[in-house]
Amino acid sequence: MSDHPHFAESRDTVAIRTVRTHQFFSMVILVILISLFLVYVALSLYQSSGTLQLDLSRPGYDSARQEATKDKEVFNGFSGDGPITKEALNEFDTLYKKKAAEALIDIDAFSGDALSDSALALDQD
């Protein structure tokens, strides 16, 4: 009885009629749902890709942001095209030594000591 085409048609008609009578409202609801889904996807990507950890524009990172914007020097690097000559090798040598010196500067980056019991005064009597 319920599978009768006439009844199915009348049910569809009610649903379609509701949307048709509230077209603008239905569109607003649909747009909100789509935008919520897209925001969810964007935030998931932001978190899973590791961008979250590198984002210094987050609240509470003012000092880190200020430090990061100090160095705005543009480094063009070494050209990948052209012949290999003594001059080219000397140019690379100069550029590499400069950057290597920056990388090998004596900063004990990410040393475990910063989280040790003594650093947090948890081992004192």
Add this chain to the structure above:
Amino acid sequence: MVAALLLGAGLFVSAGQAEAAATITPEKMARIRSRCVENQAALNRLHQTDAFLRNDRGNLYRTISDKLMVPLNRRLASNQLDGGALLTITADYNEAYTKFYDQYIQYDNALTKVLEIDCTREPVAFYNALLTAREKRNELSKTNQTIKNLVRQYGTTFTDFKTAYDKEHS
């Protein structure tokens, strides 16, 4: 068989947890509570400093690879010169950088977890989270050292290459 394995694994995990928890004496718990505010502030500062350091070091490490190592390797290849040793170091360097990238995410998540725990109310959970963050930080530090060693190694290998080239073309 599976049940026995699961039971064994469960015992192993609980033994590990018990070991970690056993290091937290009542005195240490008291110290965690009394130093809670100062330590939370210190950890917050460390979190900020690390974020800056990660950006700074990360940009530098990427620059060395993308703007120096890779272009030189390409130039050597296009001039039919043997840069095999430099190529191998570059591959190791890029692998180490990927590890560094992933390990920082893990460390940052671990430290964020420490900061989320109220050390006055949950000193044991705080200390266990701190131990995890410390371990992640040590792993990150080791990878950072590996990258620095590869920078040194590439420099030395390039110097050898340059010396040989100069000798051959003098």
